[in-house]
Amino acid sequence: MKKISRFARYDNSLKSKKMLFTEDFLYHVWKFRLYDRTELRTTNGELIDVLSPGMQNSHSGPDFQQARIKIGDTVWAGNVEIHVAASDWQKHNHQVDKAYDNVILHVVFRNDATVYRTDGIEIPALELEHRIPAELYSRFHGLVYGRAQFIPCENSIHRVDDLTIRNWITRLQIERLEKRAYGIANALHQNRGDWEETFYQYLAANFGFKINALPFEMMAKSVPQIILAKHKNNPLQIEALLFGQAGFLEDDFEDDYPNKLKAEYQFLRAKYTLQPGDKYAWKFMRLRPLNFPTIRLAQFAALVIRSNHLFSKILDVTDVNALRDLFADIKVNSYWETHYKFDAEAAPVSKTMGAESVNNLLLNTLALFLFAYGKQTGQEKYADRSMALLEALPAEHNSIVQGFADLGVKSKSAFESQALLELKNNYCNYKRCLNCAIGNKILNL
Numbered sequence: 001m002k003k004i005s006r007f008a009r010y011d012n013s014l015k016s017k018k019m020l021f022t023e024d025f026l027y028h029v030w031k032f033r034l035y036d037r038t039e040l041r042t043t044n045g046e047l048i049d050v051l052s053p054g055m056q057n058s059h060s061g062p063d064f065q066q067a068r069i070k071i072g073d074t075v076w077a078g079n080v081e082i083h084v085a086a087s088d089w090q091k092h093n094h095q096v097d098k099a100y101d102n103v104i105l106h107v108v109f110r111n112d113a114t115v116y117r118t119d120g121i122e123i124p125a126l127e128l129e130h131r132i133p134a135e136l137y138s139r140f141h142g143l144v145y146g147r148a149q150f151i152p153c154e155n156s157i158h159r160v161d162d163l164t165i166r167n168w169i170t171r172l173q174i175e176r177l178e179k180r181a182y183g184i185a186n187a188l189h190q191n192r193g194d195w196e197e198t199f200y201q202y203l204a205a206n207f208g209f210k211i212n213a214l215p216f217e218m219m220a221k222s223v224p225q226i227i228l229a230k231h232k233n234n235p236l237q238i239e240a241l242l243f244g245q246a247g248f249l250e251d252d253f254e255d256d257y258p259n260k261l262k263a264e265y266q267f268l269r270a271k272y273t274l275q276p277g278d279k280y281a282w283k284f285m286r287l288r289p290l291n292f293p294t295i296r297l298a299q300f301a302a303l304v305i306r307s308n309h310l311f312s313k314i315l316d317v318t319d320v321n322a323l324r325d326l327f328a329d330i331k332v333n334s335y336w337e338t339h340y341k342f343d344a345e346a347a348p349v350s351k352t353m354g355a356e357s358v359n360n361l362l363l364n365t366l367a368l369f370l371f372a373y374g375k376q377t378g379q380e381k382y383a384d385r386s387m388a389l390l391e392a393l394p395a396e397h398n399s400i401v402q403g404f405a406d407l408g409v410k411s412k413s414a415f416e417s418q419a420l421l422e423l424k425n426n427y428c429n430y431k432r433c434l435n436c437a438i439g440n441k442i443l444n445l
Contacts, residue, residue, distance in 0.1 A: 247279035
């Protein structure tokens with residue numbers, strides 16, 4: 001009976017299988033030394049001892065840098081390049097690129113060509129075709145090419161220890177904050193370093209939730225805080241500026257309140273040469289009346305009226321409950337207590353912001369800006385406060401968070417639920433299992 005090797009063998013006849021061996025998989029094999037290291041030799045027969053595989057390079061140039069490898073009797077320090085087939089060296093034109101002259105070893109799945117530096121010197125090659133454990137390849141194939149599921153490791157994540165998962169969640173949340181803070185840095189540059197104005201624009205966008213974020217942001221950018229500050233003692237004018245720039249004061253009205261807003265806005269529009277937005281950009285469909293953009297605008301106006309230099313106040317507040325108080329009990333104009341739209345009276349309902357809406361602002365604006373400010377200014381205390389705020393907020397309720405909870409990964413706070421969103425949307429959905437600590441753990445079990 002033919003003995004079955006525990007190492008995956010490459011079969012040229014299995015073209016579909018050929019395509020499944022990717023460079024990312026080989027990076028993982030090389031990085032964690034998951035190949036048979038018995039009697040390692042170059043394709044020319046020289047003994048190899050991998051003292052250090054080097055550090056993976058995510059930028060242009062060789063795949064691993066600062067490797068240390070003994071070939072024969074000589075210890076070499078330099079770079080390692082990895083390909084599925086050795087002939088990829090020529091396909092990628094490395095033979096004419098001096099950036100690859102410091103490659104000390106060419107690691108390939110299949111050695112189908114001899115490769116050279118730009119000066120014509122041959123580069124030693126290590127072939128892994130018969131050295132990769134079949135079980136490892138099977139786990140990799142199951143993760144990356146298995147049938148579509150909520151997440152690729154749905155059937156294996158229960159085998160991963162809690163410490164690995166929690167450490168990865170922490171890293172993911174920091175990664176998420178860093179990416180979003182980059183967007184703040186760009187906006188800050190456009191606003192000439194004005195943190196208050198940038199915060200005001202982001203806060204406005206968050207008032208619109210996802211569905212009305214863009215028109216809210218455009219409205220805020222069209223009427224900067226410096227204009228609003230000149231009318232801080234006149235609530236009606238603040239409301240007129242915001243509703244007018246949102247495009248909601250272009251109609252003819254029956255009620256006194258919108259007519260007063262319209263009169264104020266026509267005067268202010270001429271004074272500041274303002275151009276109103278398009279009211280049809282705002283979405284009402286499939287929204288609960290309490291989340292209509294008119295109600296959210298009324299709440300935003302009430303916040304602007306009550307709070308000047310809000311970002312400076314946030315920097316001074318260290319207690320989570322005190323931060324909540326900045327947004328709690330915001331009193332909208334009494335007109336909105338019996339209306340959801342202009343000229344359409346409804347039963348009286350309180351229009352103060354609910355706890356869920358306040359938590360949303362704390363999560364998506366305040367925590368983000370504290371982190372970004374701390375990183376931009378080098379004051380880590382603000383980044384630490386951002387983390388503490390996220391840990392103090394309740395976990396979000398959505399299909400992604402619930403999906404992970406069903407698999408045993410439960411969120412105890414917004415810090416963890418936000419990290420799981422990052423994991424699902426930027427790793428699991430793209431099957432980046434080899435870049436994920438959970439995926440790596442499963443492959444290495």
